[in-house]
Amino acid sequence: MANDAGPDARTEVIQLRRAMETRPVIDLARGVLMASFNLTPDEAWTVLVTVSQHTNIKLHRLAQDIVDTVNGPSLSAQIQHQLTAAVAQLTPMPGPPSTQR
Numbered sequence: 001m002a003n004d005a006g007p008d009a010r011t012e013v014i015q016l017r018r019a020m021e022t023r024p025v026i027d028l029a030r031g032v033l034m035a036s037f038n039l040t041p042d043e044a045w046t047v048l049v050t051v052s053q054h055t056n057i058k059l060h061r062l063a064q065d066i067v068d069t070v071n072g073p074s075l076s077a078q079i080q081h082q083l084t085a086a087v088a089q090l091t092p093m094p095g096p097p098s099t100q101r
Helices: 007-037 041-055 059-068 077-090
Strands: none
Touching: 007 041, 007 059, 041 059, 041 077
């Protein structure tokens, strides 16, 4: 009997394995962003994806760089700039102070 698993099934298995390997560091990076910038989980995900796209760095590599900054070197100036810009896009502009009590 021939192997019925075609190239699509093999590709899917490879992609799932990669996701299982990279997901923990991505979740850690989201936590770092949430704590650092007071973001929701969805906002942290959006920031990661945005910075990844604007810097042309794979998401899991960017996530590892962010996690590494906790105890290691700073992010590059380019990544810092893109990170700041992505967070700023999420943050609403402050309005006038409320006069209600």
